[in-house]
Every structure is written in structure tokens, then in C-alpha cells.
Amino acid sequence: MADGINTSPNYFNALTAGLWKENPTFRLLIGMCPPLAVTTAVKPALTMGLCVIFVLVCSNMVISLMRNLLKPHLRIIMFCLSIAAFVTVADLYLKAFAPDMSEILGAYVPLIIVNCIIIFRAEACASKSNVLVSILDGIGSGSGFTCALIILAGIRELLASGKFADIQVMPKGFVPWAAMQMPVGAFVTLGLLIGFAAIITAPKKD
């Protein structure tokens, strides 16, 4: 490895960058379909997040292993094919062991194939770095994505039905906000959360 000298601090960075500094949903604004589509409740969001972590780690590992064989113009299609293989595994696993979740998530599981996060991590990290860094990067980015999903789903589920992960939280008199269940709730909540993230990070830039 040409960059053998400075690989040791990379491991920690690779793991933590995705959590906040390069959080896919709040900071990089990529892979926006699942955060909007599957966040009506916490459980499907968590399932989705775990699927994405699995696919991201596996595909990062495979792409990192074959990074020296990739031709530039065939790169994206090779990424997609390796991702599609792992998504098929995840989809069949869900169908077999969590049929109700598979029912709720529907087409959004196969749509992980075209999720920008996975292709972006393959392009930005896995096709350039060694296997261990790629795996850590996959875990970090995937967890950041899952956290974002759960925050968004938590807010929406709490306001739409007064529950959190199917447990009643709000007091009896709470009037559910039906709009939170609908697409408009997803867009507006995510917009406000990204604005909030921008406020938190703004002073550091100065």
C-alpha cells in the first residue's frame, strides 16, 4: 500500500465519519428515498436500516477486494451488480424470516440497489481503500443512515399515532396528527431536521 504510513488513524475516521460529519441523510443529502418512504413507523425503519448496513458492508468489502481489476467505464455497472446480489440475499432473508416486514417494505428493499449511499461509498471509499477501512466505513455510514431513519420515524410515529415502536407513549387525550402519516409529513419533517442539523453545525464553520 502506497499510503501505508497514514492508514492507522484512518480506521477510526472511517468508522466515525459517517455518523455525523458525513451523515448521508442530514449532511450529504444522498439516498433520500428510504428516509421519506419507510419512516411512518420505527420498526420498518429499523429493518430498512439493518438491511442497508448489511448490503453496504458486504458490497464495500467485495468492491474493495476487486478494486484493482475495475475498468473505469464499467465501474458503476460492476458496483450495481455486486450490490444487486447482496440485496437479493437481504430480500430473500426478509421474505423467509420476517414476512410481515417484507410486506410493509415492499419494493423499497430491492430499491436499495439504486440507493445513492451505497454507490457513493463504493465510489468514494471502497474503490480506493483496503478491505478493513471499507468495512468500517460501511458500518459507520450505515449506522449514520439508520440513526437518521430512526430519528425521523420516531418523530413521525410519535406525532401520527402517539406511539414509539408500537408502545403507547403519549397520554390518553393526545390527538394524532394525521398529516404526519402522509407524504407531506415526511417531506416537512425531514426538511426541518436538515435545517436543524445546519444550525448545529453552522458555528463550527466560522
Add this chain to the structure above:
Amino acid sequence: MSNISVLIMAFLSVVIVNNFVFTKFLGTCPYLGCSGRIDTAFGMGLAVTFVTTLSGILTWLVDHYILVPNKLEITRYICYIIVIAGAVQLVEMYVKKFFPPLYKSFGIFLPLISTNCVILGICLFINIWGINNLPEVAVLSAGAGIGFTVAICIMAAIRETLKLADVPPALKDAPITLITAGLLTLGFMGFTGMIK
């Protein structure tokens, strides 16, 4: 079997009532990232429409005549991706040859169309809805692309005006675009129940 009114209904349904961007959140990335200017947005919409039509029909044919008879459904996603990537490559070559200025203005977005959720989405939904005649498949796939074009053009028109607005600094760019999109979906919800 497939009379004309069924086709028109299917088309209206997928363009307006069940618009992929507004009700299924597919294609949100280019919808937010590529809607800064109306001409780019329109070009993007046309390219996506062409690819959805082509790949919707091709994936259906592949699924119906190759995968299902040979019991190869397990490789469905991989085959879909290969077909879509091929179709995108075709469009890219065509645009590069005949419309060089358009090709330049697309930049990185054109190869990225192959990873646009609308395209894989319509292929998967045609499969999930169990559509089994070719005209309806063609109408639905073209309709999904046109619905995306409508959505991204409306968004681009709003954002061009929004540039002059006085938006709080924290909400600049992405957040205000998302909130605008939310209000737009609210508007499009008015069409619910128009069909079926």
C-alpha cells in the same frame, strides 16, 4: 382485454394520482438535486421518460419470456439492473452524438440516471402489480417518466422564484426545497380518489 379507456385511466393514474415522486418518494435525489433550473430539469425529465419507457418494456419482456419460464426469478434484480444500465448507455451515446450541448449540461447526471429510483421502481411495481399485457406496461412506464417530468418541472419553476425569496439562513437550499415538496404533495393529494 386492453381497451383504450383502461389505458387512459392507467396513464392518468400513474401521472397524477399515484405520481411516483409525490406518493412513492421515488426519484427524490434528482428531484431535489437537479431541479435548480427549468431547462435542465426538463431535459432530465425527458431522458428519464425515455429510459423508463425503454427499460419498463424490456424488463417486462425479459421477466415474462426468459426469467419466469426458466424459473430464474431469483436473478430478477440483477437482470433488471443490467437491462437498465444498457438502456442508459444507449441514451448516453445517442445524446452525446446528436445533442452535444445538452450532453454537456447534464454532466455527471446522465450516467447517474441508471441509479434513478424511478426507473428500477417502475420495473418492480409493474412486477408487483402483476400487469400482464404489453400495451399497459408501455403506458405505465411512459406515464411514470412523464409524472417524474411534471414533478421536477413544477419544482424547478418554484425554485427559480424561491431564489429571490428571503429564506432563513438555516433553511436555505435543501430544507426549504423539502418543505416546498411537502406542500406540493399536499396539493397533489387533492387528486386522490379521482380514479378508482
